[in-house]
Amino acid sequence: MKLIFSGIVIPVSTIDWYGRSVSVIFFNGCNFKCLYCSNNSFIKVANQRIEPLYKGGSVVEIEEIEKKILDAKPFISAVVFSGGEPTTQYDALEYLARFAKKQGLLAGIETNGYYPERLSELMEKKLLDKIFLDIKAPLDDAQKYSYITGGRDDAAMRARKSLDLNGIEIEVRTTVFRLFSDVLGIARALVGRECTYVIQQGIPENAPEGEIRKEKVLTRDEMIVLARSIPFLKDVRIRTKEKGEEKIL
Numbered sequence: 001m002k003l004i005f006s007g008i009v010i011p012v013s014t015i016d017w018y019g020r021s022v023s024v025i026f027f028n029g030c031n032f033k034c035l036y037c038s039n040n041s042f043i044k045v046a047n048q049r050i051e052p053l054y055k056g057g058s059v060v061e062i063e064e065i066e067k068k069i070l071d072a073k074p075f076i077s078a079v080v081f082s083g084g085e086p087t088t089q090y091d092a093l094e095y096l097a098r099f100a101k102k103q104g105l106l107a108g109i110e111t112n113g114y115y116p117e118r119l120s121e122l123m124e125k126k127l128l129d130k131i132f133l134d135i136k137a138p139l140d141d142a143q144k145y146s147y148i149t150g151g152r153d154d155a156a157m158r159a160r161k162s163l164d165l166n167g168i169e170i171e172v173r174t175t176v177f178r179l180f181s182d183v184l185g186i187a188r189a190l191v192g193r194e195c196t197y198v199i200q201q202g203i204p205e206n207a208p209e210g211e212i213r214k215e216k217v218l219t220r221d222e223m224i225v226l227a228r229s230i231p232f233l234k235d236v237r238i239r240t241k242e243k244g245e246e247k248i249l
């Protein structure tokens with residue numbers, strides 16, 4: 001089997017899954033084209049976004065990725081599949097999740113949530129232990145969600161379906177910029193759910209183009225204010241360049 005691979009692996013990371021040491025495998029390609037995507041240098045999303053839409057990256061044999069997991073195995077307890085959007089290469093994702101589980105490792109996924117049915121399939125096969133779900137705008141604002149994600153009109157509806165998946169731990173994440181920081185609107189959809197909410201500091205200069213690149217990065221103090229604006233959630237964290245992950249509420 002082959003994988004369209006970004007070429008990027010973090011062999012040992014302690015920030016992608018709180019409390020665990022993990023390897024992070026970055027798949028290439030994404031079905032969104034977010035205005036601020038910091039991964040654009042290796043995603044290279046096509047203008048006509050009809051899947052598969054991989055313009056960049058390289059095709060590798062899946063054994064190459066298996067070897068990277070085996071090399072890291074003494075130092076990790078889980079593998080996180082990231083991207084891009086890993087669910088866009090479902091067969092390779094399932095294969096690698098199964099490989100990780102066979103090694104006695106946990107499997108997690110960083111996802112935009114557009115394919116709840118693919119996440120569900122992994123769960124049914126007991127190949128997924130945690131979902132890190134990127135929610136980009138209030139789920140009741142389909143227009144804004146579509147604007148941010150590059151024109152996916154059903155993106156908010158499908159992200160909500162992923163959020164509604166039962167029987168798995170979900171961590172919700174939002175990357176914030178001055179132009180896009182409606183964490184209050186997003187957090188309303190999280191009331192009553194057992195999920196952690198992580199507000200991540202967006203880096204404007206990594207955006208592919210547009211006004212957002214001229215923004216000043218939100219400071220850690222401003223991020224703390226954002227987190228404190230949603231006191232009705234139980235577990236709210238911020239993630240900044242300055243201090244990494246911090247629990248605020």
Ligand code: SF4
Nearest residue numbers: 030032034037084112
């Ligand atoms: S979903 Fe993530 S990887 Fe895909 S375009 Fe948006 S920010 Fe980039």
